[in-house]
Amino acid sequence: MEQESELVTGEAVVLDVRAAKLASRGLAMIVDVTIQLIALFVAMLVLSQVAAFGDEALALTLFLVTLVLIMVGYPVIFETLSRGRTLGKMALGLRVVRTDGGPVRFRHALVRGLAGFFIDFWALGLLGAVAVITSLLSPNGRRVGDYLAGTLVIRERMPAARTPYVGMPPQLAYWASQLDLTRLPNELALAVRQYLSRTSELRPEAVEALGHGLAQQVAATIGAPVPPGVPAWAYLSAVLAERRQRDQAKLQPPVQYGQPPYSPQAPHYPQAVAPAPVTQPVAQPIAQPAAPPEPVPENPFAPPG
Known part of the structure; x- marks a missing residue:
C-alpha cells in the first residue's frame, strides 16, 4: 500500500x-x-x-x-x-x-x-x-x-498534482488591487494556500479558528486589516488571488503594437488635410482685377494674336 x-x-x-x-x-x-x-x-x-x-x-x-x-x-x-x-x-x-x-x-x-x-x-x-x-x-x-x-x-509515475483553485471574491477585487503584497513571505502564503485547499475537510470551528489566526498574521504583515463583515477565508482568498494575479502578470511578455497606417510624421498627411492647397488657387483669380488692365482675348486658353 x-x-x-x-x-x-x-x-x-x-x-x-x-x-x-x-x-x-x-x-x-x-x-x-x-x-x-x-x-x-x-x-x-x-x-x-x-x-x-x-x-x-x-x-x-x-x-x-x-x-x-x-x-x-x-x-x-x-x-x-x-x-x-x-x-x-x-x-x-x-x-x-x-x-x-x-x-x-x-x-x-x-x-x-x-x-x-x-x-x-x-x-x-x-x-x-x-x-x-x-x-x-x-x-x-x-x-x-x-x-x-x-x-x-x-x-514518480503519478498523475499531475492537483493545484487548488483560489478565486477572487468579486466584492473584494477592487480592495485587493490596492494592497501592498511585497512584504508577504512565501512561507505565510504557502500556509494560506494549504488552509484554503483543506477548508472542506475541516470542521467549521476549525476552519474559523485557523482562518482567524492566519488572517491576523497576514494583516500584520501587509498592513491591511480584515474589512468589517468579511470572513477570514474570503479575506485570505482575496489576498492570495491578488498575489497570484500579480505574479502571473510579471510573466506575461509586453504587448507589441504595430505601426499605424498613417503616421502623423508623414509629410503628405498634414498637406492632405491642410486648407492652404485648396484656397490658394482660388485667391489668384480674385487678385487679378487689381492688376493693370490688359486686353483679354476671347479664348483665354488661346495664344495671344
Missing part, C-alpha cells in the same frame, strides 16, 4: 507526492539484489583464477573489497549519478529525495548505502528483517537508512 505525502521545497513549493511503501520498494530491492548477485558471481569467477595460482590471501582480500564495492558502491554510485535512482528504482518508477523535496547528493547516498549494508539488510539486518519492520512502522515507509540520511523514497 502507498500513502500520499506532501513535501515542501526550499522555494516554498508544495509537492503532492506518493511515498513508496513496502511492496514497491521490495520489488525494486529484488531487482537490485539480483543485479548485485550477478556481479558477485562474475567477480568470483575472475577471482578464482587468482586463487588458482596459489595466492589465496590476495584473492580473499580482493573478494572482500569487491563485495563492499558491489553491495555498498552500487547503490551509492547509482543514486548519486541519477539523483536518487538505482536500476531497480528506475524499473519501478521510484526515486530517493530529501525530506524537503530536493535531490539527494553523495552524502545522502553514502549514508543510505552504509546503513543498508550494516543495519537494514546484510550485516545486522537479518537479511532485510530490520528494514521490513522499520518500513512497516514508518508512516512513509522509511527504513533506518532513510532516517539517518534524511531521505524519503517516492513514486
Whole structure:
C-alpha cells in the first residue's frame, strides 16, 4: 500500500507526492539484489583464477573489497549519478529525495548505502528483517537508512498534482488591487494556500479558528486589516488571488503594437488635410482685377494674336 505525502521545497513549493511503501520498494530491492548477485558471481569467477595460482590471501582480500564495492558502491554510485535512482528504482518508477523535496547528493547516498549494508539488510539486518519492520512502522515507509540520511523514497509515475483553485471574491477585487503584497513571505502564503485547499475537510470551528489566526498574521504583515463583515477565508482568498494575479502578470511578455497606417510624421498627411492647397488657387483669380488692365482675348486658353 502507498500513502500520499506532501513535501515542501526550499522555494516554498508544495509537492503532492506518493511515498513508496513496502511492496514497491521490495520489488525494486529484488531487482537490485539480483543485479548485485550477478556481479558477485562474475567477480568470483575472475577471482578464482587468482586463487588458482596459489595466492589465496590476495584473492580473499580482493573478494572482500569487491563485495563492499558491489553491495555498498552500487547503490551509492547509482543514486548519486541519477539523483536518487538505482536500476531497480528506475524499473519501478521510484526515486530517493530529501525530506524537503530536493535531490539527494553523495552524502545522502553514502549514508543510505552504509546503513543498508550494516543495519537494514546484510550485516545486522537479518537479511532485510530490520528494514521490513522499520518500513512497516514508518508512516512513509522509511527504513533506518532513510532516517539517518534524511531521505524519503517516492513514486514518480503519478498523475499531475492537483493545484487548488483560489478565486477572487468579486466584492473584494477592487480592495485587493490596492494592497501592498511585497512584504508577504512565501512561507505565510504557502500556509494560506494549504488552509484554503483543506477548508472542506475541516470542521467549521476549525476552519474559523485557523482562518482567524492566519488572517491576523497576514494583516500584520501587509498592513491591511480584515474589512468589517468579511470572513477570514474570503479575506485570505482575496489576498492570495491578488498575489497570484500579480505574479502571473510579471510573466506575461509586453504587448507589441504595430505601426499605424498613417503616421502623423508623414509629410503628405498634414498637406492632405491642410486648407492652404485648396484656397490658394482660388485667391489668384480674385487678385487679378487689381492688376493693370490688359486686353483679354476671347479664348483665354488661346495664344495671344
